[in-house]
Amino acid sequence: MRTPLAVLKVQVALARRGSSEALDEIADASARLERLLTQLLALARAEEAGASAPLERVDLREVAVRVISRHIGQAIDADVELQLEAEAGPVMVTGHRTLIVEIVGNLVDNGIRYNRRGGMVTVAIAPAGDVPGDEVTLSVRDDGPGIPRADRDRVFDRFIRLEAGDGAEGSGLGLAVVRSAATRIGATIALEDAAPGLIVRLRFPR
Incomplete structure (x- = not known):
């Protein structure tokens, strides 16, 4: 500060x-x-969160729609397109709604902030694994510079900021919030290449 x-x-x-x-x-x-x-x-x-509050059923699709709607103005200013890829109807997972909103909100914000002008941020929701109803994945993909493999572990630490190359500034807390919130609700997180860009993929327990 x-x-x-x-x-x-x-x-x-x-x-x-x-x-x-x-x-x-x-x-x-x-x-x-x-x-x-x-x-x-x-x-x-x-x-x-999670120390005393019970887990609840959360509609992941509804959260994604609300988060995307909240970031439309930011995306327009950055000349970035937002889209959602998900089947119609509720996609229920187990967790805390407030923490899931924080997770998706931070990932969409990062996707816009570190994207290129004319780029796209895609939020996709789909079943995970071979067993129907076992897990659900939520991924956020952008067209930005991505994160080098050597840095993918440390970007989850607090106040770690990588050189974006386009003047984008952040607090170095976004991914720390995502990992902490995901851990509290039993979700796992992974960073993948989008070629170009980055995919942040989370698996939520049903």
Whole structure:
């Protein structure tokens, strides 16, 4: 949190001297700080949930639809298309709805943020394995630069930020939130090549 606060302090001083560009920098730094605080709270919720709250039945398709709808404005600004691949009707899994919303929301946000202009983010839901009804997979695919194999373990650690190459900035907490939330509900997570781009695949227990 020190970095965006330090930027705010400097830019406020410049704004007092009449710098119009400083106001834009203040707005950007405020947005970064807000995002950081939001993800810190999400991480805290993910770590605390599950200790006492019972698991519940959650419609994964309904969550995906709501998350995609919430990110339409962000996608339009980034010139990224969003799409959902899933059969009609409910897709029920076991978990905590709040944590599943955090998982899908962070993955869609990352897919948009680190994508290329004109790219696509695809959220796909399908049965997993050979036994019908055993597990469900949710994958989020983007057309961005992907993540090198050597970095795929450490990107789940807190405050790890890789060089995106396109100026995209993040808090380094998104995937940490995803892994923590997934662990709480017994879901597994894997990173795969999309060639180009990245696929984040989760398996949820029915």
